[in-house]
Amino acid sequence: MKNTFGCELTVTIFGESHGPCIGAVLDGLEPGIRVDDELIKRQLAHRRPSGVISTPRVERDEYSIVSGVFEGMTTGTPLTIIIPNTNTKSGDYERGLPRPGHADYTGYVKYKGFEDYRGGGHFSGRITAALVAAGAIVIGALGERGVRIGTHIKRCGGVDDRDFGELDRDIEALAESVFAVLDADAGECMKAAITDAARDGDSVGGVLETAVTGVPAGVGEPWFDSLEGMIAHAMFSVPAVKGIEFGRGFDICGLRGSEANDPLSYSGGAVITETNNNGGINGGISNGMPIIFRTAVKPTPSIFKPQRTVDLLTGEPTSLELKGRHDPAIVHRARVVADSVTALVIYDMMRVAGAIK
Amino acid sequence: MKNTFGCELTVTIFGESHGPCIGAVLDGLEPGIRVDDELIKRQLAHRRPSGVISTPRVERDEYSIVSGVFEGMTTGTPLTIIIPNTNTKSGDYERGLPRPGHADYTGYVKYKGFEDYRGGGHFSGRITAALVAAGAIVIGALGERGVRIGTHIKRCGGVDDRDFGELDRDIEALAESVFAVLDADAGECMKAAITDAARDGDSVGGVLETAVTGVPAGVGEPWFDSLEGMIAHAMFSVPAVKGIEFGRGFDICGLRGSEANDPLSYSGGAVITETNNNGGINGGISNGMPIIFRTAVKPTPSIFKPQRTVDLLTGEPTSLELKGRHDPAIVHRARVVADSVTALVIYDMMRVAGAIK
Amino acid sequence: MKNTFGCELTVTIFGESHGPCIGAVLDGLEPGIRVDDELIKRQLAHRRPSGVISTPRVERDEYSIVSGVFEGMTTGTPLTIIIPNTNTKSGDYERGLPRPGHADYTGYVKYKGFEDYRGGGHFSGRITAALVAAGAIVIGALGERGVRIGTHIKRCGGVDDRDFGELDRDIEALAESVFAVLDADAGECMKAAITDAARDGDSVGGVLETAVTGVPAGVGEPWFDSLEGMIAHAMFSVPAVKGIEFGRGFDICGLRGSEANDPLSYSGGAVITETNNNGGINGGISNGMPIIFRTAVKPTPSIFKPQRTVDLLTGEPTSLELKGRHDPAIVHRARVVADSVTALVIYDMMRVAGAIK
Amino acid sequence: MKNTFGCELTVTIFGESHGPCIGAVLDGLEPGIRVDDELIKRQLAHRRPSGVISTPRVERDEYSIVSGVFEGMTTGTPLTIIIPNTNTKSGDYERGLPRPGHADYTGYVKYKGFEDYRGGGHFSGRITAALVAAGAIVIGALGERGVRIGTHIKRCGGVDDRDFGELDRDIEALAESVFAVLDADAGECMKAAITDAARDGDSVGGVLETAVTGVPAGVGEPWFDSLEGMIAHAMFSVPAVKGIEFGRGFDICGLRGSEANDPLSYSGGAVITETNNNGGINGGISNGMPIIFRTAVKPTPSIFKPQRTVDLLTGEPTSLELKGRHDPAIVHRARVVADSVTALVIYDMMRVAGAIK
8 A cells, every 4th residue: 555554544644855745644533533733733843853963954844734624623534634844955965876774776766766856755754744743633532542652762872761660650751751761861861872973973773662551452453463563564664663572572582481471360350461571462462451662763874974875877886975954863753753653553453443433 | 454464465364273274365476376386395394393392283284275276377366275274182272261472362352252262263373384385385486586585593592593694595505494593503502492491391482584585676665565564564463473673673773874874886787785784675665685684483372381360251360271282482483484474575565566567 | 455355344255167166255254143054055045056047057055164163153253165166067168269258358368378267267157156155144144233135136138027115025035035036927027038048049137136224324435435336346246247326326317406316304213315316325325224226237148159259379260159058147146146245345334334343 | 445545556535625625645656657737727627617507616726736746747656636625605504404415414424423514525526626636647647558538428418429439539529528528419408408407496417428448458357356346436436426337238138148248359460359348348357448338427416496304403304495506417527537537447457457567
């Protein structure tokens, strides 16, 4: 489906970094969700660059909802959000000189040279603003049902944040946090590392950790549309993501079964697991425990250091020195994208499971 | 789509561990692929348990292809493979006593108690035999086009295999290897670790590493149907998989952009990257370099040690001591499943890209 | 999706006329549907040829359900039905001599000569036996919810059956009827017309009319997945169908809006329409009135008269005189296929609408 | 998929009659299609109302293409077209008073009263403007490949147009024709009938006939994604369509097989059929002959005569007298919608078949 994803709730995204606008169509929302503009604005603000740790290209993200909302509430028909691009400097980009680590070369091959190469075109992280706006509507609807989502920067520039603790409190704190860490000191160290890299004309990556609470047991499918499969599929759409792991993830491979298995017991009449090494999912289906996963975000490929590349027009090797405005890290901006993508998948799978009518 | 996956090539799987048979329907194959029974048998043999490092339940996997093949070649219409279950001992399983780490509890909630609970039913790893048989047909077709796939056990029981070296040679060696490691000594240590765990009534997990060579540049989609997203989606369908990472994966987060970016250059007229930290994929699309990813396989949840669980029929906590026949590790059997699932996705995406007509 | 259809309930079909078996996979059934073998057998019997008005090839249709049923009830995981082919005479068919009106030529082009040409291969009406068996399971489940489906032969060989009257009574009568007409005399005339055609080595077509009662208002989607669109899509899969019309259908074009519009009123607290020119559907969505549509079934293309055709192997025009066993009409056999396909779509759309959980 | 349709080329539509805009996203276009604004404008003009035979609500349809086009050519990434609504009079509509023959009642049930009821909201024929604009891009691309599409009003107000004759000439003439008939005199009679109905505060329907030339043999799928099934599915999305028939359609049921079968022969080396009773499609797959089908368009349900309806807010029967601006017929405006929808399906299926790379 290329740019459309989901089963009962589908999201379709469109736009280019330097085109007139970007946007998303959400199809399959329940009717009667109240659209919370404050929430959409807050989420877009969390994604917006600010300060030396981000690109100087700042978009105001003055979105419009042009369909699917009537008298402030969703109608149940396709909801379309459009966000204009206003702050573009297309002169910074040259045709035929692919930036290493970017999609410039692969896009050139796939689209036979017709792609909009300016600022990464349709591959640009700019398009995630549409995912964030779309996600905010769904996050609101999930919140009404007691489902909460939060992502923190687990690692960045060699610095670790503390682990999740009391989840609902942590998620609440993250919602208001501009630089999403649980330990403020760790956050300062991470920012220093990003600033260092920026000073060197370089960039850093990081690991995001996402938690979802309140998803009832029974959501997901045994084989291809496992919760893990659907979340992973969607998360790998976020530019720069190179890995994902659920629960204990790769570390679970070092355990024995007797350590990895989560014993089952009752708590207040409900079935729980005493540990959560499986991250809330067994056999692709939610077990009622918090869903936990981590996502690897590579260092931003746009750096100011000279790099070896090829000139696709002349067929000669060459060197590239980027101009323009670039992020020395995106992990702090990507965390709200992770929340949004997660929300879209969880809402969709809850609809499929009948947990949202 | 639940039990169907893919765009131009779809695979639909069905069956239960203790039902009469399992199977798969492949729709969207080219007409004229010669069906190579030796290859199917070899792949099924690689998945089949053997010795103390596997379950004593050995199925002969006498598959039948009941549609879509005529005079030894695919017709282009749906190809259906059926594999009978012959060696079942259903008395080993009890209703309402979910095994920790398994899908018993989540399946019970989702299917309201109507699920076939015997041996994990539809959640059983047994169903992967159908994926392996289906994958073998596609592996053959890809091989004709110069696309080769191989998976080795990168880590198991605390032991590491050596890294991939000369890829096509390594892949060729793995194709014949029963216990798929590149370093035979490492393999012996892994087997010893599995045997140890088995003796303790326990189990171990591991990490698989898969390489694909020969995929042309331009395969995959920029957003939701990225190669990473499609491969991850499919790989999380394999029971016990809890993580996936491409190229340098989670480790790339510790690099700076100048280290992580793969410089582009020409080699023999073709664009290549000098390093392959991105695992052959940029912006969701193949760049012509080998596709490399690793998959985390958790320790088999079926162990013989007593475990705490709940009795869903009485609503009381209880203890569970498994009877029956179980694998102390599945990582060595799962590697051929990884190959198969990968082949199905790569073939599908190559068809979408027009690289297979 | 080629051979898979549906949203929440998907049906995948496979098999060839002269292969070992045909079958279907149903994915997305509720758990807990009791499988009614008597109903499946009755429906298959309604499709089975008998007497001079049908082909002499009679298959016993000894189906097996090989997955998705446990202790007599659906599990909710994929249900697979397999029906062996036992009575095949492949020698009756020649490669490269397309039968006019059949898919022989188009199949040859599409599948590049690799298609199984015997008896129409995968294009054969034989595959509808799998749809009938699959449909029977869904018809049973819909019946439990008060949804009833019936199809009669509205026209055949120049003879008209009477219109539907008291629907639930008519549907009940049709369920037991071997030659599905509401007026027995009309049925005898139709059979005589078929017999006449058979005697001439020729064939006749007909029009089927289907009614569905008990579908609640609100099922269907406004645009692409309209009830009409979904039913039409599925019905055109039935071989020989060349037209479909809902409610008054093509005749509604001759009315004025004041005649065609169905006035709304209340009856027993429920909204009804006083007439049903729209066949129970407005804007693609059920309005709670009976769903009514008619399907055009062309005369069976397999006839015994000599016909002009081409020899694809020599590139020369030639004449073809069919051997083998053929139906002088299929409309009386197709009616149960219409019921089945309708049931699959209605069940699917009711699941999407949340009317079946 | 609700508001998204297609396999390799998908179209997603959004918007409401009285919202800020309507639009469509096309995903899966080839890169490098030159966007022909004159063609888009001409097609939109063909759909635009004019004179007494149409509604007085005239929209200027000043569309913007906001993504997927770069330097005048498609990029291959999603192409989004937005068309503002400017001429809305929302005061003409009342909540809770469903218009007979419209989707007001079914939309109310499905969307639980949250639907935008003004002017039919998302159900409005207004949304077809987006399909027409999207279709124009595809019509251009198909034209480059020698595929031509034309639709005429076969019947309206009791008057018949002549049959298609020399197809490519007829299609060319229709492209320029405002009131799309092949016989100008018949057209005048139709217009008189529409004017009569308008004078009576009433409306008329009609039958459209569409021809497609230049589609190569081998496009379409044997079962669910037959060309007939895909075209029918899409055409039933067009508001007011109640029937569709291919080739001889319902009339073929009155023929014998020997009359209905199209003999095959060679012409200039190519396989042709001597007649075209099957409308260019056998077994769901194009045979290289012109594709011909007819669509039944019911009389516009919006009429000025008083009608019986229900008051959904009070639960009482009531009478409704429409205010506002309405079409006494839409068949003359719908013909370009038929062309557009057909083009979208043909392009999609040609991509799936590999006939467009």
